[in-house]
Amino acid sequence: xxxxxxxxxxxxxxxxxxxxxxxxxxxxxxxxxxxxxxxxxxxxxxxxxxxxxxxxxxxxxxxxxxxxxxxxxxxxxxxxxxxxxxxxxxxxxxxxxxxxxxxxxxxxxxxxxxxxxxxxxxxxxxxxxxxxxxxxxxxxxxxxxxxxxxxxxxxxxxxxxxxxxxxxxxxxxxxxxxxxxxxxxxxxxxxxxxxxxxxxxxxxxxxxxxxxxxxxxxxxxxxxxxxxxxxxxxxxxxxxxxxxxxxxxxxxxxxxxxxxxxxxxxxxxxxxxxxxxxxxxxxxxxxxxxxxxxxxxxxxxxxxxxxxxxxxxxxxxxxxxxxxxxxxxxxxxxxxxxxxxxxxxxxxxxxxxxxxxxxxxxxxxxxxxxxxxxxxxxxxxxxxxxxxxxxxxxxxxxxxxxxxxxxxxxxxxxxxxxxxxxxxxxxxxxxxxxxxxxxxxxxxxxxxxxxxxxxxxxxxxxxxxxxxxxxxxxxxxxx
Amino acid sequence: xxxxxxxxxxxxxxxxxxxxxxxxxxxxxxxxxxxxxxxxxxxxxxxxxxxxxxxxxxxxxxxxxxxxxxxxxxxxxxxxxxxxxxxxxxxxxxxxxxxxxxxxxxxxxxxxxxxxxxxxxxxxxxxxxxxxxxxxxxxxxxxxxxxxxxxxxxxxxxxxxxxxxxxxxxxxxxxxxxxxxxxxxxxxxxxxxxxxxxxxxxxxxxxxxxxxxxxxxxxxxxxxxxxxxxxxxxxxxxxxxxxxxxxxxxx
Numbered sequence: 126x127x128x129x130x131x132x133x134x135x136x137x138x139x140x141x142x143x144x145x146x147x148x149x150x151x152x153x154x155x156x157x158x159x160x161x162x163x164x165x166x167x168x169x170x171x172x173x174x175x176x177x178x179x180x181x182x183x184x185x186x187x188x189x190x191x192x193x194x195x196x197x198x199x200x201x202x203x204x205x206x207x208x209x210x211x212x213x214x215x216x217x218x219x220x221x222x223x224x225x226x227x228x229x230x231x232x233x234x235x236x237x238x239x240x241x242x243x244x245x246x247x248x249x250x251x252x253x254x255x256x257x258x259x260x261x262x263x264x265x266x267x268x269x270x271x272x273x274x275x276x277x278x279x280x281x282x283x284x285x286x287x288x289x290x291x292x293x294x295x296x297x298x299x300x301x302x303x304x305x306x307x308x309x310x311x312x313x314x315x316x317x318x319x320x321x322x323x324x325x326x327x328x329x330x331x332x333x334x335x336x337x338x339x340x341x342x343x344x345x346x347x348x349x350x351x352x353x354x355x356x357x358x359x360x361x362x363x364x365x366x367x368x369x370x371x372x373x374x375x376x377x378x379x380x381x382x383x384x385x386x387x388x389x390x391x392x393x394x395x396x397x398x399x400x401x402x403x404x405x406x407x408x409x410x411x412x413x414x415x416x417x418x419x420x421x422x423x424x425x426x427x428x429x430x431x432x433x434x435x436x437x438x439x440x441x442x443x444x445x446x447x448x449x450x451x452x453x454x455x456x457x458x459x460x461x462x463x464x465x466x467x468x469x470x471x472x473x474x475x476x477x478x479x480x481x482x483x484x485x486x487x488x489x490x491x492x493x494x495x496x497x498x499x500x501x502x503x504x505x506x507x508x509x510x511x512x513x514x515x516x517x518x519x520x521x522x523x524x525x526x527x528x529x530x531x532x533x534x535x536x537x538x539x540x541x542x543x544x545x546x547x548x549x550x551x552x553x554x555x556x557x558x559x560x561x562x563x564x565x566x567x568x569x570x571x572x573x574x575x576x577x578x579x580x581x582x583x584x585x586x587x588x589x590x591x592x593x594x595x596x597x598x599x600x601x602x603x604x
Numbered sequence: 605x606x607x608x609x610x611x612x613x614x615x616x617x618x619x620x621x622x623x624x625x626x627x628x629x630x631x632x633x634x635x636x637x638x639x640x641x642x643x644x645x646x647x648x649x650x651x652x653x654x655x656x657x658x659x660x661x662x663x664x665x666x667x668x669x670x671x672x673x674x675x676x677x678x679x680x681x682x683x684x685x686x687x688x689x690x691x692x693x694x695x696x697x698x699x700x701x702x703x704x705x706x707x708x709x710x711x712x713x714x715x716x717x718x719x720x721x722x723x724x725x726x727x728x729x730x731x732x733x734x735x736x737x738x739x740x741x742x743x744x745x746x747x748x749x750x751x752x753x754x755x756x757x758x759x760x761x762x763x764x765x766x767x768x769x770x771x772x773x774x775x776x777x778x779x780x781x782x783x784x785x786x787x788x789x790x791x792x793x794x795x796x797x798x799x800x801x802x803x804x805x806x807x808x809x810x811x812x813x814x815x816x817x818x819x820x821x822x823x824x825x826x827x828x829x830x831x832x833x834x835x836x837x838x839x840x841x842x843x844x845x846x847x848x849x850x851x852x853x854x855x
Binding site: 550552553555556557558559560561562563564566570571573574575576577578 | 652653654655675676677679680681685686688691692693694695696697701702703705706709710713745762766
């Protein structure tokens with residue numbers, strides 16, 4: 126039985142593999158100062174922004190690509206990629222009716238409606254295709270509360286003081302190779318500011334789609350939560366099936382002031398490559414939150430099912446006293462996918478708390494690694510951390526690895542680490558079959574049960590989507 | 605309803621069932637007894653369609669259909685239920701969620717619409733009462749951290765929910781104290797009806813005091829070597845299995 130199911134599983138197709146016939150306005154291939162000037166000019170950026178980019182670029186060319194992650198891939202030719210591509214529109218749309226109908230169709234296919242009146246769920250969406258943000262919904266409703274939710278490019282124009290102050294404050298320009306690259310060439314992304322004491326009444330969401338061929342996507346998201354505010358943010362991503370590998374190097378920065386709470390959820394479904402391991406997205410992402418103020422809280426939840434390679438460690442710097450950080454992750458790898466993902470929790474303030482719950486699922490010939498760091502600094506009295514890292518294996522050709530790092534400089538710290546490895550058993554499957562449940566539903570049940578603690582953290586409507594995605598990714602994958 | 609003819613089954617090179625013949629009619633309760641290693645649980649597993657056993661000879665007809673040709677899930681959907689000797693744990697999946705999936709897949713197979721939440725809940729409440737099971741248990745992860753008694757009671761609850769035409773109880777009494785045994789047996793008795801049949805696989809006569817069988821069969825070395833009424837079970841209880849072994853060896 127097992128062999129057949131593995132085969133069935135590996136024959137599963139990627140659902141979002143279509144391309145849209147959008148005319149694009151693109152930069153020539155390659156990367157140099159002129160390209161950066163080109164991007165900056167295209168976006169009509171102020172001088173300080175261009176200077177910031179050039180500084181990052183000049184630093185980047187002196188840096189080396191990191192090799193410590195448990196992933197292997199052929200050397201990336203950074204000159205072989207396009208760093209700017211925008212769907213052509215006659216002019217920047219003034220309102221949603223002016224958007225290219227082909228673009229609207231693209232998002233409708235993804236199940237995302239950009240027409241506000243049609244939305245029932247009350248989720249505000251910023252849609253980013255290739256290098257630019259094409260639409261942001263519910264702007265006015267949010268504006269009444271003083272919430273700023275717009276594309277990054279728009280924020281550079283309209284809110285330069287906020288961008289200057291917070292961009293790079295959590296992920297500095299020189300943070301790491303991919304973050305520095307992003308700082309030089311980032312093209313768009315979302316910006317969000319929640320004013321003092323405001324509880325954002327709806328989920329904010331950014332939807333990323335790579336459409337053009339040979340194009341890298343470099344977006345940045347910046348969320349600033351002022352004192353006592355609250356926001357829940359969701360990010361989704363897909364890409365067409367292409368034979369070549371495409372690069373995605375993003376940055377997400379979250380800045381939480383005193384008593385602020387930010388919840389950031391990701392459903393990552395970039396094209397994972399073919400079942401033979403051809404193509405797919407290289408996903409090198411730096412996500413970090415700074416709990417700057419006392420009693421602040423940042424929570425990351427991620428469901429990672431896509432990408433050929435995932436290199437991603439959403440982290441929290443717990444600077445404020447009594448601040449807390451959470452990381453909940455389900456990472457699924459299948460076929461030849463490789464994931465090296467986990468979290469960093471840096472405890473600086475007193476009575477800081479962190480929690481890491483990581484659930485890896487490996488199938489096919491994939492490699493799935495958890496890499497996490499818990500660092501308790503000297504003055505972080507009474508810091509607490511709880512980490513749980515579980516791995517679920519399907520079949521006998523995949524791998525699961527765990528690399529936990531713990532550094533403690535304060536004796537009052539309490540740290541707990543639990544880890545388990547299990548296999549989906551023939552016994553569990555047979556038990557389901559005997560109750561009249563077919564194999565695919567059985568796998569879906571078992572996997573969703575395994576990941577439940579993480580899925581429960583997602584906002585309701587996305588939890589349902591994530592469950593379906595897990596089931597789809599692992600269709601027929603028992604061994 | 606169920607007609608087993610000359611059934612042979614093996615695991616790897618090892619022959620376990622060596623020519624089982626058994627007829628079960630609607631409404632009947634059959635007990636299968638026998639010493640350890642005689643093939644009792646193998647028979648239950650083969651009927652349910654467990655793949656590690658290979659049927660090497662013989663046939664099984666279930667309500668006019670060739671049971672051995674059917675996938676395990678289709679056997680379940682056709683009305684065969686196996687109460688497991690060792691119920692399996694599925695972390696993060698509640699019994700309620702599990703049953704909702706099972707009930708609706710079986711209904712789909714039979715061309716019926718899915719039950720809506722309200723109808724499912726009322727069906728569940730009715731069956732909970734029948735087998736005296738508490739809802740808090742059904743909200744928990746399936747069988748995870750359940751006591752032996754809770755696991756077996758949960759099996760009978762599932763049997764009640766799925767309303768099978770043939771229920772096979774594989775050593776349902778093992779690991780139960782006398783109170784738990786009575787509750788489980790009462791549940792099973794309430795599920796008895798004139799068109800539903802039950803096969804009880806057990807080592808001891810104890811369970812048969814509560815679930816009174818119409819027929820008792822003794823399995824030895826993969827064959828039914830003796831059949832009788834419930835009195836046979838009492839005789840086995842009193843004398844053990846040795847005299848049967850002697851009888852068989854003497855032939």
